[in-house]
Amino acid sequence: MRRNIFETIFFSEILKGLSITLGYMFTKPVTYKYPYEATPIQDRFRGVQYIKTNEDGSTKCVGCYLCQKVCPSECIHIETDCGPKGERLIRKYELDLSRCIYCGYCEEVCPVDAIHMGCEWNTVDNTRDNYVINMKTLSQNYKDNVAGNWKNKHLKKKLVEGVQQ
Amino acid sequence: MLTVKINGKEVEVPQGTTILDAAKEAGVHIPVLCHDSRLNPFGACRVCLVEQVGMPKLQAACTTPVTDKMELITESEKLSRVRKTAIELLLINHPLDCPVCDKGGECTLQDLTYEVGVTKVRFDAVPNDTPVDHTNPFIERDIDRCVLCGRCVRICDEVVNIQAISFLNRGTDTQIGTSFDQPWNCEYCGQCISVCPVGSLNNRVYLFKNRPWNLESEKTVCGLCSCGCTVSIDYEGNEVFRMNEMPEEGVNHGYMCAKGRFGFDFMNSVKRETEAQITVGGEAKKASVTEAVEYASEKLKAMNTDSVAIVVSPRITNEEAFLAKKLADAIGTKNIFSTETDAIMPGATYEDVENSDAVAVLNINVTESNPILGLAVRVAARKEGSSLITFYPSETALKRVTTKFVTGNPVELAADMEKFCAAFAGAENEFTADAKRLLDAENPVVVFDAYNMADAYIAQEIQKACSKVKLVPAKAKNNSAGVVDMGFGVNAPEDFAKGVETGKFKAVISFGENIAVRTGWSKLTGALSKLELLMVTDPFMSDTAKLANVYVPVATFAEKSGSFTNLEGRVQLVSKAVDKGVVSDAEIISGLAKGLGTELPTDAYAVRKLIEKEVKLYADVQWDGGTVAYPSVFKTELAKVATTAAGSGKFYLYPASLRLHSGSYTRWSPDLAKVYGAPVLDVSVEDAKEMGLNKDDKVKLKGDGFTGEFVVEINKQVTKGCISLPEDFVETADIFSNGRYLKAEIIK
Ligand code: SF4
Ligand code: SF4
Ligand code: SF4
Ligand code: SF4
Ligand code: SF4
Ligand code: FES
Numbered sequence: 001m002r003r004n005i006f007e008t009i010f011f012s013e014i015l016k017g018l019s020i021t022l023g024y025m026f027t028k029p030v031t032y033k034y035p036y037e038a039t040p041i042q043d044r045f046r047g048v049q050y051i052k053t054n055e056d057g058s059t060k061c062v063g064c065y066l067c068q069k070v071c072p073s074e075c076i077h078i079e080t081d082c083g084p085k086g087e088r089l090i091r092k093y094e095l096d097l098s099r100c101i102y103c104g105y106c107e108e109v110c111p112v113d114a115i116h117m118g119c120e121w122n123t124v125d126n127t128r129d130n131y132v133i134n135m136k137t138l139s140q141n142y143k144d145n146v147a148g149n150w151k152n153k154h155l156k157k158k159l160v161e162g163v164q165q
Numbered sequence: 166m167l168t169v170k171i172n173g174k175e176v177e178v179p180q181g182t183t184i185l186d187a188a189k190e191a192g193v194h195i196p197v198l199c200h201d202s203r204l205n206p207f208g209a210c211r212v213c214l215v216e217q218v219g220m221p222k223l224q225a226a227c228t229t230p231v232t233d234k235m236e237l238i239t240e241s242e243k244l245s246r247v248r249k250t251a252i253e254l255l256l257i258n259h260p261l262d263c264p265v266c267d268k269g270g271e272c273t274l275q276d277l278t279y280e281v282g283v284t285k286v287r288f289d290a291v292p293n294d295t296p297v298d299h300t301n302p303f304i305e306r307d308i309d310r311c312v313l314c315g316r317c318v319r320i321c322d323e324v325v326n327i328q329a330i331s332f333l334n335r336g337t338d339t340q341i342g343t344s345f346d347q348p349w350n351c352e353y354c355g356q357c358i359s360v361c362p363v364g365s366l367n368n369r370v371y372l373f374k375n376r377p378w379n380l381e382s383e384k385t386v387c388g389l390c391s392c393g394c395t396v397s398i399d400y401e402g403n404e405v406f407r408m409n410e411m412p413e414e415g416v417n418h419g420y421m422c423a424k425g426r427f428g429f430d431f432m433n434s435v436k437r438e439t440e441a442q443i444t445v446g447g448e449a450k451k452a453s454v455t456e457a458v459e460y461a462s463e464k465l466k467a468m469n470t471d472s473v474a475i476v477v478s479p480r481i482t483n484e485e486a487f488l489a490k491k492l493a494d495a496i497g498t499k500n501i502f503s504t505e506t507d508a509i510m511p512g513a514t515y516e517d518v519e520n521s522d523a524v525a526v527l528n529i530n531v532t533e534s535n536p537i538l539g540l541a542v543r544v545a546a547r548k549e550g551s552s553l554i555t556f557y558p559s560e561t562a563l564k565r566v567t568t569k570f571v572t573g574n575p576v577e578l579a580a581d582m583e584k585f586c587a588a589f590a591g592a593e594n595e596f597t598a599d600a601k602r603l604l605d606a607e608n609p610v611v612v613f614d615a616y617n618m619a620d621a622y623i624a625q626e627i628q629k630a631c632s633k634v635k636l637v638p639a640k641a642k643n644n645s646a647g648v649v650d651m652g653f654g655v656n657a658p659e660d661f662a663k664g665v666e667t668g669k670f671k672a673v674i675s676f677g678e679n680i681a682v683r684t685g686w687s688k689l690t691g692a693l694s695k696l697e698l699l700m701v702t703d704p705f706m707s708d709t710a711k712l713a714n715v716y717v718p719v720a721t722f723a724e725k726s727g728s729f730t731n732l733e734g735r736v737q738l739v740s741k742a743v744d745k746g747v748v749s750d751a752e753i754i755s756g757l758a759k760g761l762g763t764e765l766p767t768d769a770y771a772v773r774k775l776i777e778k779e780v781k782l783y784a785d786v787q788w789d790g791g792t793v794a795y796p797s798v799f800k801t802e803l804a805k806v807a808t809t810a811a812g813s814g815k816f817y818l819y820p821a822s823l824r825l826h827s828g829s830y831t832r833w834s835p836d837l838a839k840v841y842g843a844p845v846l847d848v849s850v851e852d853a854k855e856m857g858l859n860k861d862d863k864v865k866l867k868g869d870g871f872t873g874e875f876v877v878e879i880n881k882q883v884t885k886g887c888i889s890l891p892e893d894f895v896e897t898a899d900i901f902s903n904g905r906y907l908k909a910e911i912i913k
Contacts, residue, residue: 064264065376082372086299088265089373111264 046102046117048133049095050141059139060114063090067106067115075099076106090135097123098131120144122151167233172240184215184226184237195239196248196280198273199314200227201360203418204323209315211251212277215239223247249281253288260292260309267305268364270377274312301349302840303369303427304358308340311365317341317357324420326543326565327352341365352562352824353423353840354536359410370427370836371407380406383742384414386729388480388643388722389424390827392417392537393731396425398723398742405432405723405743416515416735422536423824424831431705431721431833432745438706438718439746445714454717454748455756461715462760464698465672470497474661474670477503477653478677479642480830481750482727482739484772486644486651487780488754488765489676495763500670502661504683505645507654509615511734512798513635519544521635522551523606525599525627527582527613527620532562534614534822535639535732539563542612552602556582558819559847559889560882569599572884574817575906579619579808586623589630604631612637615645617905619806625799636798640732642828643722647730650782650793658685665692672698674757676750677719679829681708684820687898702750705833708895718747721830725749726769734793736786812869814908820901821847821889828893844894846875848911849883856911866890868909871900 007013032039041047052060063080075096083089107117118141125131133141144150166177169187176191183206188195198210208228215226218236223244238244255274263269293309315332318341322328329351333340343349358366380399387394387408395415399407408429412419441457442449452460465473475493477486493501518524518541532539539562546553546566555567556578564570571581584592588600603609609631613624615638628634640646648654662685664670673696680686680693693699694712701713710716722729726741751772755765766772776783782793810817825841826832846866848858858864862877866888873896883889888909890897900907 062265063373064269065379066264069376069378080373080375082369082374086297086305086372 041119041121045119045121046104046107047119047121048097048117048123048141049100049106049115049138050118050145051093051115051135051138052113052142053139057139059090059135060112061090061093061110061135062112062114063088063093064111066109066111070105070109072103072105073099073101093135093138094132095134095138096132098128116142118142118145120150167231167235169231169234170236172238178231181230184224184229184231184235185213187231188215188226188237188239193239195226196277197227198277198312198362199316201316201320203413204316204319204360207315207319209313210255212248214244214247214251216241216244245281248277249283252277252281252283253286255312256283256286256290257288258291258293258309259312260294261290262307262310262364266307266310266364267367267372268310268361272364273362299369301351301353301369303353303355303423303836304349305367305369305372307365307367308342309365310363311341312363313339313341314362316360316362317366320356320360324540324543325352325354325356326547327354327562328565330357352532352536353427354421354824355423355426356420358426359412359419359421368407368426370430375401375406382409383723383740384411385723385740385742386415386643386731386737387421387425388729388739389428389831390422390535391640391642391645391732392422392535393643393729393733393735393737394421394425394537395419395737396421398429400723400743403743403745405429415737416731416733417537417540420537420540424827424837428825428831428834428837429723430836431830432723432743434705434833434835436706436833437704437745437747438710438716441718442716443714444716454753457715457717458753458756459760461674461698461700462757465496465757466761468672468697471500472669472671473498474500474502474664474673476661476673476675476678476680477501477648478675478679479503479505479640479645479648480722480828481644481648481677482722482725482769483644483647483651483730483736483776483783484727484769485676485750485754486648486653487772487776488751488758488767490652491763491765492674492754492758492761495758495761495765500656500661500664501653502656502658503648503653503678504658504686505640505642505649505654506657507649508618508800508803509621509638510649510795510798510800511638511640511646511730511732511793512795513610513637514733514735514792515541517608517635518542518610518612518637521545521606521608521610522548523603523609524551524553525585525603525609525611526553526555526557526563527611527623528556528558528578528617529612529614529620529639530557530559530561530822531612531639533824534641534827536824538612538637538639538732545610552599552606554585554596554599554602556585558817558887559821559849559880559884564882568602574810574884574887575819576808576810576817582620582623586626586630589627603627603634607633609634610637611635612639614638615640618803619808621799622803622805625803628798637732638798643731644729646732646734646793647728647736650730650780651776652780658683662686662689665689665696668692671696672700674698674700675709675713676702676754679703679707679709681712682829682893682895682898684892684898684901687895687902702753704747707829717753719753720745720747720749725751727751728769728773728788730793734795736783736788736791736793738789808906810906810908811904812908814868814910815886816852816888816909816911817886818866818868818888818890818900818907818909820892820897820905823891826891826893832894844875844891844897845878846911847878847880847883847889849885849887850879850881851885852888853877853879856913858911858913862913865912866900866909867912868900868903868907870903871907871909873897873900 079092206228213226298306394417585596700715
């Protein structure tokens, strides 16, 4: 291989390489200093579910069992009954986050737009039981998602917008 | 035979076959919505349209009979367009309720929507929106979802023959309902629910409890009466969610009654006991089943063998009854009892009844006591050229189809039946023509109450005069015939009463029988509680179980395997669907036997093999639906019994059958109890008026040796001068222990 004498004397290749490194030194970093800094959540992120509520605070879920049926990891457990006025009443709605694979099928299948994948991803806890969340928590999750009340306080308010749409 | 070509495939079918049936023969699927093979062709939905080669118009497959050399096409571009439009038109007014509709997942309309591929309705949707009707205690009615297929109306007319509902209004205003929107005056049989292809009629006992895709099913036989209906127990885990029909299957053709369809919930009852109990010196303490059984067998060992009596309930399986007999042998006692006797055994099948051209129903309200037999009688009676004569103190649901309905107080009625019987022998009276109809008929059938000896005598005499008459003794319980076959019919129930009263029996073991509410035995409660050993098995803490020193909770028919013999003498298999964590009677029996040094098998199959060896009648019986060949209906010649009403009083009191209860099991169903909880005194309209009684009044009933307080129901069908009360309630068992017919006085 023929070598350029000029390049050999002045190490210009090394300088070329260093200039790239130098260039990056003055651009914004692409990594996040977790846990000191929040990782951004994209619009289509699939985090811990929430279930929407109606204006009067009642749940939007009608207890159709479709999410239970579709869930590939069988983590949703529903019990329904006939209410005093002959309405469909949800006795129990449980979702086991320790089994959930966050596939989003439940969100996809829900015919009444009740269950959604939220932005929260922090589920760390010290007992298994706490991973089983019920309708109350799921409804609270809705409020939290709307208000941007994240467990991870670093989460930025602006990410909430995706939820409200 | 006609040759038809369907989609290029040739089949031969008999004259009169519809295109739909011919297609079934050819293995070709044609979608249907309003068709039900048990009902007459109707042709309301036009989903089943097919093309006939050479015909410009499309044909409805369910109503059009085939002609020879007919060529049909069931799949084509044009047809799928037409079918799609038919469904789209239905969906204009159909609410988008599937997520909350109880039919979701097993709805014909949903299935068809998928099948024909409707994804979008081209028309503007105008969903119906009327409030859901909850007035019927068992049926939820949402007319918005109705597709006007008419199946409910047709089954209620053609099969049930109650005609409770009909089409109202016309055109786009058409609705299913009753005239002037009156509450449904109905049998609560739920047949309409079972045929509704959509979620317009729903079972309120199952309502919103689960989804069909979560349920597993077990085919079994209902254990609530002697009809022997094939049903499916739908369960998830160990909870029974419904007892459902199996369309067209079994002797019941997939029909059921209110008890089965709405009363099954007693199996899940929280009132069921889970722990055995031993009572010593008036103090009850919980014990394990083994302890209880050991305690009992220790006591038995110390006992004189002749002072032990075993009672079985006709609710237990053949296998268990057989084992109980073996236990009696092991103990060495001959004192084995049940409410049944071997005096009268099954004589004909449902098929015989359905094919009959002349039926006589003697003094039994068969549509209430044995609903499926009632349906068979109706089939026979509605046939062209057939006749039905019914005797009963009050009018019954058979009135609509009966050629002649004879009512009167029990004594008059007995006299009438005697005259009817005499007419067979040639006597000239008002029944001569009726008797002649049976004599002239090809397949005459007589249905009677297997527990009423006076009626049985008449049935026997009729058969003597007309040998081709087939007899149907209507037995009461799911295994009434079976326990007798296994040996529990040799002793008269009265002997048990005597044995207990005289103190001959020191130990009584009752497998499932609720002695305290049985007519004839109810007065034994005092003596029973003084026994040295009273062992009772029952799923519930029954009135008898409360008196027991040893009580063991046991399985219901959904929790064990075995077989029942129904009123036709048909043996049918029962299979275990759920496990409620309690043992079966079989296990208790073998536990007791073990304590006495005898090994008995508990596995149903092993026991059946033993039965085949040891019980002659069952030597080569087909366990899955074969009939037992009884040599004759009557064991011996019956003697004439005079029908009298004991005591004095203005009214004749007789025991009534209930469609909602058949003994003490169904009383634990919260849903049935809500509609019929305590016994109600039925009074005729005339008498009520005369005495100034109103519905729901509380009155005293007084007769010779009994009193009672009951709520009044004014019943249009009851004959003046008669009143009726149901049997098998704590409140009424003592009354009817005085006699079947009584005189009584109503005191306001
Ligand atoms: S996200 Fe997937 S795994 Fe998790 S609950 Fe929904 S369906 Fe089940
Ligand atoms: S799919 Fe939606 S409406 Fe149905 S049970 Fe699940 S959350 Fe509730
Ligand atoms: S009847 Fe069928 S189609 Fe109609 S709402 Fe119910 S499940 Fe859906
Ligand atoms: S429950 Fe039976 S009697 Fe009542 S409307 Fe339905 S089919 Fe007719
Ligand atoms: S209620 Fe059901 S069975 Fe009756 S007409 Fe309507 S859809 Fe048909
Ligand atoms: S199924 Fe033939 S018209 Fe409805």
